[in-house]
Amino acid sequence: MACASCLPVQSKNMPWSHLGLGFAAAGLASVVMPPTEALCTPSAAASADTAGGIDLANAGMQAVKAKPQVIFVLGGPGSGKGTQCAKMVEEFGLLHLSAGDLLRAHMKSGTPDGNMVADMIKQGQIVPSRVTISLLEDAMLKGGKQQVLIDGFPRNEENRSAFESQTGIEPEFVLFFDCPEAVMEQRLLSRQEGRTDDNIETIRKRFKVFVDSSMPIIKFYERKGKIIRDEVELERERGEGIQTRKTQELVPSSICALFGSMAHLEAELARFEAELAGSNGFQAQHPPPGPPGVPSHPGPSALPPPPHLLGSGGAPPNLQASQASLRMPPAQVQLPPPPQQAGPAYPPQGPVHLPPPPAAYAPQPYASQAAQHSYAPPRPVAQQPMPSNYYAAPQYPQYTSGASGAPAAMPVYASAAGPSGAPHSQQDALAGVKAALEKEANEKKKKPPAMPRAAGGEKWWDPTLTEWPENDFRIFVGDLGNEVNDDVLAKAFQKFTSFAKAKVVRNKHTNKTKGFGFVSFTDTIEGVKALREMDGKYIGNRPCKLRKSTWDERTNTQQLNKKRKGHHDGKPVLNMKKHVGVLHR
Numbered sequence: 001m002a003c004a005s006c007l008p009v010q011s012k013n014m015p016w017s018h019l020g021l022g023f024a025a026a027g028l029a030s031v032v033m034p035p036t037e038a039l040c041t042p043s044a045a046a047s048a049d050t051a052g053g054i055d056l057a058n059a060g061m062q063a064v065k066a067k068p069q070v071i072f073v074l075g076g077p078g079s080g081k082g083t084q085c086a087k088m089v090e091e092f093g094l095l096h097l098s099a100g101d102l103l104r105a106h107m108k109s110g111t112p113d114g115n116m117v118a119d120m121i122k123q124g125q126i127v128p129s130r131v132t133i134s135l136l137e138d139a140m141l142k143g144g145k146q147q148v149l150i151d152g153f154p155r156n157e158e159n160r161s162a163f164e165s166q167t168g169i170e171p172e173f174v175l176f177f178d179c180p181e182a183v184m185e186q187r188l189l190s191r192q193e194g195r196t197d198d199n200i201e202t203i204r205k206r207f208k209v210f211v212d213s214s215m216p217i218i219k220f221y222e223r224k225g226k227i228i229r230d231e232v233e234l235e236r237e238r239g240e241g242i243q244t245r246k247t248q249e250l251v252p253s254s255i256c257a258l259f260g261s262m263a264h265l266e267a268e269l270a271r272f273e274a275e276l277a278g279s280n281g282f283q284a285q286h287p288p289p290g291p292p293g294v295p296s297h298p299g300p301s302a303l304p305p306p307p308h309l310l311g312s313g314g315a316p317p318n319l320q321a322s323q324a325s326l327r328m329p330p331a332q333v334q335l336p337p338p339p340q341q342a343g344p345a346y347p348p349q350g351p352v353h354l355p356p357p358p359a360a361y362a363p364q365p366y367a368s369q370a371a372q373h374s375y376a377p378p379r380p381v382a383q384q385p386m387p388s389n390y391y392a393a394p395q396y397p398q399y400t401s402g403a404s405g406a407p408a409a410m411p412v413y414a415s416a417a418g419p420s421g422a423p424h425s426q427q428d429a430l431a432g433v434k435a436a437l438e439k440e441a442n443e444k445k446k447k448p449p450a451m452p453r454a455a456g457g458e459k460w461w462d463p464t465l466t467e468w469p470e471n472d473f474r475i476f477v478g479d480l481g482n483e484v485n486d487d488v489l490a491k492a493f494q495k496f497t498s499f500a501k502a503k504v505v506r507n508k509h510t511n512k513t514k515g516f517g518f519v520s521f522t523d524t525i526e527g528v529k530a531l532r533e534m535d536g537k538y539i540g541n542r543p544c545k546l547r548k549s550t551w552d553e554r555t556n557t558q559q560l561n562k563k564r565k566g567h568h569d570g571k572p573v574l575n576m577k578k579h580v581g582v583l584h585r
C-alpha cells in the first residue's frame with residue numbers, strides 16, 4: 001500500500017512522478033520490484049540508488065520515473081485474457097489487474113456507482129472511464145509492483161485517452177488475443193463463473209461492442225507498432241470442444257523483452273560502458289593481453305554482478321526463478337581492437353557478432369511445463385571455452401523465442417540504436433520481439449515433416465504421429481480411469497509380443513488424462529488378437545473399450561486430397577497454417 005501522505009497526490013495528478021529517482025534506473029526494475037510504500041521514503045529511494053552496490057551516478061544513468069510499466073491485454077470477451085494473464089503472473093510475478101474483475105467487485109459495494117456498473121455489465125456496455133480508471137489507479141498503487149498487466153482495458157477510445165491523460169502512462173505494448181467469435185462464444189457459454197453477462201444475449205452484445213469500440217483501440221496501437229498479436233490456433237480435442245494454444249511461446253518472449261529493454265539491459269550496458277571508459281583505464285581492469293599477435297580485449301566485468309545474479313537479496317523468488325530459466329550462457333561479443341589509450345572514446349562501435357545460443361537455453365513453453373510446479377528451476381549453464389580475443393558480455397536475459405531456442409532479436413548491441421548501441425525505447429524491444437516471432441514462425445514452417453490428419457471436417461499436419469511405428473496396427477483404448485498412465489497401459493498389452501508403444505492422451509495444458517489412449521503393434525494379426533482379447537478387460541480400475549484406430553485412413557495425404565473437391569492431382573493442399581495438433585483418435 002502507498003504511504004498515506006502520498007496517496008491523495010498520487011491518485012489524482014501525475015501519480016507516479018513523485019517516486020523520483022529510482023529502482024528502474026538502477027537496473028533493478030526488471031528484477032527487484034520494491035513495494036510502492038518503500039519508495040515513498042527518502043531512505044528507501046536512496047538505498048535503491050545504490051542497490052546491489054551499483055553507483056548510479058558513476059554509471060552515468062539518468063533518473064527514471066518509477067511509473068508502473070503497463071502492458072494492456074486486449075481481446076474479445078472469452079479470448080483468454082484472464083487465463084493467459086494468470087500464466088504470466090505465475091511466470092513473471094507481475095501485477096495482474098482485470099478491469100472487469102475490479103468492476104465486478106465494485107458492483108457489490110451497493111453504492112450508486114456500483115449499481116450503475118452492475119446494470120452496464122449486465123447489458124454488455126462499457127462503464128464510464130472515470131469509474132474504471134480510478135479503480136485501476138487504486139489497485140496499481142495498492143499492488144505496489146512495477147510491471148502491471150491491465151486486462152480488458154481500455155475498451156474504447158475514451159477509456160484510452162482518459163487513462164493516458166489521467167495517469168500519464170502509456171502501455172509498453174499491447175497483447176492482443178485474436179480469437180474467432182465462435183470459439184469465444186463456446187467458451188463463454190461454458191465459463192460457469194456465475195456472471196450476469198455470460199448469457200447468449202449479452203454475449204452477442206459484447207461481441208458487437210468489441211468490434212465497434214475496442215477494435216479501433218487495437219488499430220490505434222497497431223499504428224503505433226505496439227501490438228503483439230496472438231492468433232489463436234484451433235485444435236479440436238475430443239470431448240473438450242475447441243482448444244487453443246500458442247500464447248505460451250509468445251508471451252514469455254514479450255515479457256522478457258520488456259524486462260530486458262526497460263531497465264535490465266540498459267543497466268548492463270551502462271555498466272559495460274562505464275567499465276570501458278572507467279577512470280582507472282581499462283587495461284587496469286581487464287586481464288592481461290592475449291598471446292602475441294592477438295589484440296588484447298576487455299575481459300569480464302570488474303563491477304558488481306548484474307542484479308539478476310545477486311541472489312536472495314535481489315529479485316523476488318518468482319522473478320529470480322523465471323529469469324534464471326530464461327537465462328542463457330554469456331554471449332560472446334567480438335569487439336573491435338581497442339584504441340591505444342583508454343577513455344571515453346572507446347565505446348564499442350560497429351557490428352557485434354553474437355553466436356546463436358544452444359537450444360538448451362530456450363525458455364520452456366508453458367506446455368512443456370504443464371507437469372511442473374510454478375517455477376522451473378534454473379537449468380545448469382554450460383560454459384563454453386572462450387577464445388582469448390572474445391569478450392564475455394555480462395549475462396542478461398536473452399531474448400529467446402519459444403521452444404525453438406532461436407535467438408530473438410538482440411536490440412542491445414546489435415540494434416541501430418543510439419550512439420552507445422543501447423536500446424532507447426520499448427520500440428526496440430518490440431521490434432525485437434516481432435523479429436523473434438517472425439523467425440520462430442519461419443522456423444516452425446521448416447520443422448520436420450508432420451503427418452496429415454483430418455477430423456471433424458478439418459485437415460492439418462500432426463507432428464506427433466511420426467512418433468509411432470510405421471505401418472503399425474493401432475488400437476484406440478477408451479474409458480480409461482485417471483490412474484492409467486503410459487506405463488499402466490503398456491503393462492496391460494505387453495504380453496502381446498509385437499506390442500510397440502502405448503500412449504495415454506493428455507491435455508496439453510493441464511496434463512490431465514483425457515481418458516483414452518492408443519496402443520500400437522507391429523504385427524497386425526497380433527494386434528487383432530489383442531483387440532479381441534482385451535476389449536472390456538480392466539485396465540486400472542475400469543473396463544476398457546477398444547476399437548481399431550483409423551488414424552491411418554486420415555493421414556494419407558493423397559487420399560485426403562483426392563477426397564477434396566476440385567483436387568484430383570494428389571498434391572498436398574492441406575492448410576498447414578491452422579493446426580498443430582497433438583491428438584489423434
Ligand SMILES: Nc1ncnc2c1ncn2[C@@H]1O[C@H](COP(=O)(O)OP(=O)(O)O)[C@@H](O)[C@H]1O
Nearest residue numbers: 076077078079080081082083187191243244245
Ligand atoms: N486456450 C484455451 N482453450 C480452451 N479454453 C480456454 C482457453 N483459454 C481460456 N479458456 C476458457 O475460456 C473461458 C474464457 O477465458 P477467460 O480467460 O476468462 O477469457 P477473457 O478473460 O478473455 O474473458 C474460461 O472458462 C477459460 O477457462
Ligand SMILES: O=c1ccn([C@@H]2O[C@H](COP(=O)(O)OP(=O)(O)O)[C@@H](O)[C@H]2O)c(=O)[nH]1
Nearest residue numbers: 077078099100101121124125126127152153
Ligand atoms: O474496462 C472495462 C472492462 C470491463 N467493463 C465491463 O465489464 C464487462 C466484462 O469485462 P471482462 O473484461 O471482465 O470480461 P470479458 O467480457 O472480456 O470476458 C464488460 O462487458 C463491460 O461491461 C467495462 O465496462 N470496462
